Amino acid sequence: xDLERIPLFRRRKDFYVNARAVIERDGPxxxxxxxxxxxxxxQPRRLEFPGGQLDPFEGITDAxxxxxxxxxxxxxxxxxxxxxxxxxxxxxxxxxxxxPSFVYQTRRGPVDSVGFFFRVQASGDLTxxxxxxxxxxxxxxxxxxxxxxxxxDTFDWLTQAALRHLxxxxxxxxxxxxxxxxxxxxxxxxxxVRHARATGxxxxxxxxxxxxxxxQALASSLCxxxxxxxxxxxxxxxxxxxxxxxxxxGLPVTLDQRLTxxxxxxxPRADWRERLRASFADDRLCLPGGESGxxxxxxxxxxxxxxxxxxxxxxxxxxxNLLALALxxxxxxxxxxxxxDVWTLHTGAARRWPA
Numbered sequence: 001x002d003l004e005r006i007p008l009f010r011r012r013k014d015f016y017v018n019a020r021a022v023i024e025r026d027g028p029x030x031x032x033x034x035x036x037x038x039x040x041x042x043q044p045r046r047l048e049f050p051g052g053q054l055d056p057f058e059g060i061t062d063a064x065x066x067x068x069x070x071x072x073x074x075x076x077x078x079x080x081x082x083x084x085x086x087x088x089x090x091x092x093x094x095x096x097x098x099x100p101s102f103v104y105q106t107r108r109g110p111v112d113s114v115g116f117f118f119r120v121q122a123s124g125d126l127t128x129x130x131x132x133x134x135x136x137x138x139x140x141x142x143x144x145x146x147x148x149x150x151x152x153d154t155f156d157w158l159t160q161a162a163l164r165h166l167x168x169x170x171x172x173x174x175x176x177x178x179x180x181x182x183x184x185x186x187x188x189x190x191x192x193v194r195h196a197r198a199t200g201x202x203x204x205x206x207x208x209x210x211x212x213x214x215x216q217a218l219a220s221s222l223c224x225x226x227x228x229x230x231x232x233x234x235x236x237x238x239x240x241x242x243x244x245x246x247x248x249x250g251l252p253v254t255l256d257q258r259l260t261x262x263x264x265x266x267x268p269r270a271d272w273r274e275r276l277r278a279s280f281a282d283d284r285l286c287l288p289g290g291e292s293g294x295x296x297x298x299x300x301x302x303x304x305x306x307x308x309x310x311x312x313x314x315x316x317x318x319x320x321n322l323l324a325l326a327l328x329x330x331x332x333x334x335x336x337x338x339x340x341d342v343w344t345l346h347t348g349a350a351r352r353w354p355a
Contacts, residue, residue: 018115019064020051020158022101022166023072023122024080024220030140031171031220034122036071037135038156046156049117050133059096060116061085068120072136073127080119080217082197082210082339102165109157117162119170119217141171170221185225185313190304190345191353192326193218193317197339198237203260207240211339218340219244227251228312231303233259233319241340242317258303261319262296265289276321280331297325304345 023034035047050071054063061083065076085098100116126136139147147154148163155163185191196211196218207215222245232242234255246253264276266289279285283293300322307316318326320341324334327343327350342353 014112016111016113016115017054018051018113019054019060019067020049020115020117020162021064021068021076021122022049022117022119022162023068023074024119025121025138027138027140030142032138032140033144034072034074034126035137035139035144035159036130036133038132039129039134040132044156045135046159047154048133048156048159049162050130051115051117060098060100061118064116064118064120068122071130071133072122073130074122074124076120077123078121078213079210080121080213080220082208082214084197084210101170102162104158104161104165106158115158117165121213145171170217185344186346187226187312188308188310188346189313190308191222191225191227191313191315192304192323192343192345192350193241193315194320194323194337194339194341195233195238195241195317201261203235205235205237207237211237212240214340215241216244218342219248222315222342223248226313227315229307229309229314230254230317231256231259231307231314232317233257233261235260235319238317238319242315245315254307256303256307258299259316259318259322262293262321262325263290264321277331280324280334283325293325296322297328300326 025032034050036050037045038048039045050068051064052067052071054060058066068074068076081099081101083098083100085096088095088097101119102117103114104117105114106112128134130136144163145167148160148167152160195207196214197208198205198211199208218241227245227249228251230242230246230249230251231254232238234257238259239253239255242253264272264279265287269275269287275287279293283297286292286295300318304316304326308314320334320337323341323343324337343350344353
């Protein structure tokens, strides 16, 4: 069969794959992001995020680092969302899989392309003029929101799409010094948080480097929501997820033993996943040395009731199985939880934040 005769398998000409960097930092008054202007012949001098095309067989993050270095002079020093990267090597190929911050595809426009955006931190000194880019500026997120609202054509078409995504999701709760109440949640709201990615399951397991970056990004996302109280499981991966937000807001982290992860069994089991699935179906199931789903749900519900600040917004950091039980999620919903993951509890059904 000649696959080239089938439309789905025809090679697409002038098709591009890109990697783009959303470079963020803590400014003197609020979070800032790096923007630049394209200065290539025939292209409008609109604001954009650094980035560009991948070379053949170039790693996505390698391309990102190269483009950032060439256009800004900076070095990518960390990722603000968990990459969850893996590399598989077989006799036929070497394949990298990872999770960018978000993906785009042009469905109509001047260029047929797909690409990957990464929220990152960077170090070094900004160049005055990079490869096809100049006019670099650190812009506070509040100012980015105002420019996008009042003069969207200040940005190129791809950056407009990226900003709409970021302002709807990643930066949804950000507030600046001049609009401090924007995005503040209703009093009595609880934000139930699953911790960022960790190195293991034991109580003292630390966050991975990507997990540390995700905890910092989470703090940036939640700090403008009117948080007045932070409560956490005492296990290190949960407490370490809570600390950046507490440091940003100048709040203490109250540790509550009732928020520790449910122990399924007193001894390691090869069939733990099957037994966990069964415990979601029957919350009375209790393995030797373990805790039933019903008992675990009762203790986190008690902890949430005590933690809630009726006059403010409470952040509660816990663990995946316990969070799923509190929200009455099923096994498949538990398996789909992210690190970190945030859910709002107020009136009506719980919902993932941002919606």
